[in-house]
Amino acid sequence: MNNQTLNSGERLYPKEANSLDLEMRDQFDRYALAVQYAKDADCLDAACGAGYGAKILAGVAKKVLGLDYDDEALHHARSCDKARNL
Numbered sequence: 001m002n003n004q005t006l007n008s009g010e011r012l013y014p015k016e017a018n019s020l021d022l023e024m025r026d027q028f029d030r031y032a033l034a035v036q037y038a039k040d041a042d043c044l045d046a047a048c049g050a051g052y053g054a055k056i057l058a059g060v061a062k063k064v065l066g067l068d069y070d071d072e073a074l075h076h077a078r079s080c081d082k083a084r085n086l
Contacts, residue, residue: 031056038064051077051086058083 031053034043038061045054048066050073058064064086068074 027053028056035060048077049073051081054086055081055083058086061085 034053034057038057040060040062043054043057043061043064045057045064045066048054048068049070051066054064054066054077058081062085064083066074066077066086068077
């Protein structure tokens, strides 16, 4: 994964676990709103990308299913996020 991929705007990856990069703030703000509706729910994160948002939802949801068309992003998400309900 190169810096162009990391910062393309199409696919965002936090630089380290639990980091909040300023350029990603809008993404995290959207998930902060979604968390309010996800408590004890079955959730779908369509276009989940690297999976950081699905992991946020998994903190309150009953179950989260993340979907994406990009195999590299899904591989990254599976390798980083190991919640039992994700």
